[in-house]
Amino acid sequence: MEKGQYWNEKIETLPTEEIKKLQxxxxxxxxxxxxxxSSFYRKKFDSVNLKPEDIKTLDDLKKIPFTVKSDLKExxxxxxxxxxxxxxxxxxxxxxxxxxxxxxAYTKGDMEMWQEIMARSIYTAxxxxxxxxxxxxxxxxxxGGLGFxxxxxxxxxxxxxxxxxxxxxxxxxxxxLGVTMLACTPSFAVYLAETMAQEGVVPQRDLKLKRGMFxxxxxxxxxxxxxxxxxxxxxxxxxxxxxxxxxxxxxECNQHDGLHIWEDHFIVETIDPNxxxxxxxxxxxxxxxxxxxxxxxxxxxxxTRDISKINREKCKCGxxxxxxxRITGRSDDMLIIRGVNVFPSQVEYAVMxxxxxxxxxxxxxxxxxxxxxxxxxxxxxxxxxxDTQLDRNSLKSEIQKRIHIVTGISxxxxxxxxxxxxxxxxxxxxxxxxxxxxx
Ligand code: ADP
Ligand code: ZN
Numbered sequence: 001m002e003k004g005q006y007w008n009e010k011i012e013t014l015p016t017e018e019i020k021k022l023q024x025x026x027x028x029x030x031x032x033x034x035x036x037x038s039s040f041y042r043k044k045f046d047s048v049n050l051k052p053e054d055i056k057t058l059d060d061l062k063k064i065p066f067t068v069k070s071d072l073k074e075x076x077x078x079x080x081x082x083x084x085x086x087x088x089x090x091x092x093x094x095x096x097x098x099x100x101x102x103x104x105a106y107t108k109g110d111m112e113m114w115q116e117i118m119a120r121s122i123y124t125a126x127x128x129x130x131x132x133x134x135x136x137x138x139x140x141x142x143x144g145g146l147g148f149x150x151x152x153x154x155x156x157x158x159x160x161x162x163x164x165x166x167x168x169x170x171x172x173x174x175x176x177l178g179v180t181m182l183a184c185t186p187s188f189a190v191y192l193a194e195t196m197a198q199e200g201v202v203p204q205r206d207l208k209l210k211r212g213m214f215x216x217x218x219x220x221x222x223x224x225x226x227x228x229x230x231x232x233x234x235x236x237x238x239x240x241x242x243x244x245x246x247x248x249x250x251x252e253c254n255q256h257d258g259l260h261i262w263e264d265h266f267i268v269e270t271i272d273p274n275x276x277x278x279x280x281x282x283x284x285x286x287x288x289x290x291x292x293x294x295x296x297x298x299x300x301x302x303x304t305r306d307i308s309k310i311n312r313e314k315c316k317c318g319x320x321x322x323x324x325x326r327i328t329g330r331s332d333d334m335l336i337i338r339g340v341n342v343f344p345s346q347v348e349y350a351v352m353x354x355x356x357x358x359x360x361x362x363x364x365x366x367x368x369x370x371x372x373x374x375x376x377x378x379x380x381x382x383x384x385x386x387d388t389q390l391d392r393n394s395l396k397s398e399i400q401k402r403i404h405i406v407t408g409i410s411x412x413x414x415x416x417x418x419x420x421x422x423x424x425x426x427x428x429x430x431x432x433x434x435x436x437x438x439x
Pocket of ligand 2: 253254255260315316317318319
């Protein structure tokens with residue numbers, strides 16, 4: 001049966017008041033479940049003299065202490081599971097971008113929930129049963145590959161489970177199998193586009209690709225413009241984390257003005273990352289999520305360290321679920337250079353303003369003496385490299401100026417040849433901080 005504009009019209013367009021009613025009812029159940037089945041959560045509640053019955057309104061959520069990444073690491077691997085062990089049917093783990101892995105444990109119900117919101121997310125990004133969907137997120141413990149796989153399966157479209165690696169072969173498959181939709185990290189999308197250009201493949205001419213869903217790492221609007229132009233597609237942002245389920249927590253609709261958070265499964269808050277104070281809607285801060293429907297490993301007020309802001313205005317697409325602005329960065333990724341807070345995404349934004357540059361860049365921070373050094377390595381694109389008229393010194397000083405405007409501090413820019421900076425097939429590595437161990 002073909003659906004209309006929505007995967008689940010009733011839920012996606014539910015009036016805000018109704019969503020809140022639903023959230024309160026589910027929140028109370030989730031809190032009770034956690035309190036009764038987890039010594040971890042019981043201790044947290046007891047430490048502030050809180051009982052599940054004290055959660056009477058959505059605002060009472062704020063009385064619950066936060067759950068943080070170190071809680072998961074200390075309780076590795078299954079200390080935060082709230083069901084008997086034989087009810088866990090699948091485990092995943094984060095790629096450990098920042099330290100030890102974090103394990104996610106799923107019951108059958110959790111798997112169905114994940115599959116449902118992934119299908120809903122893909123549908124919201126325009127995926128339909130007729131699509132051929134190429135999944136180039138890594139398969140395995142990482143939630144990206146299998147998360148998309150389960151979602152596309154539910155949608156009923158055709159899956160090409162490419163996973164990472166063998167870029168040339170992936171391009172051949174995309175061509176031969178008539179792939180219409182691509183799912184991968186934005187940095188891999190850029191790499192695919194570059195490789196296609198080298199191989200003489202023109203996506204607009206040789207492929208049937210129409211759209212892509214990119215996430216798992218921060219990416220700027222400038223990178224989006226490049227991906228859309230170079231691959232000839234419409235690009236959608238998709239967000240999630242292992243602790244909550246994996247991808248599918250939120251996704252962009254065709255308005256591309258923030259990612260709808262599926263509020264029938266999650267409550268979102270923003271807090272000041274330094275003080276933990278709740279922030280009003282629309283103010284930028286750290287996202288905190290509470291799961292409403294998970295049974296294996298529920299999260300109450302989980303601090304993501306991801307920085308964004310929430311928009312509760314009604315979206316033109318008709319969906320009533322709140323939107324989060326694309327992630328500016330992780331508070332973990334924030335660099336403090338000469339006392340100034342710098343996000344890699346700010347540098348990315350500055351660098352991507354120059355059409356002479358390729359999309360790869362690397363930030364190198366060091367402390368050889370008393371002062372931090374801040375070097376940004378950028379790559380010329382093939383065309384600019386061949387351009388004998390190009391004044392590299394003035395380009396360099398323009399880039400330095402732009403980085404200074406965006407970050408507030410001065411960087412040394414090094415321009416390197418096309419292809420010189422390292423590429424990754426998963427999440428990109430943008431920062432080399434050589435100060436570690438020297439401080
Ligand atoms: P890790 O990266 O810690 O190994 P995960 O694979 O669970 O673990 O990744 C989740 C994290 O990836 C999120 O907390 C967020 O920092 C980042 N992320 C996921 N999707 C996006 C997105 N669309 N934009 C920016 N960052 C994202
Ligand atoms: Zn929308």
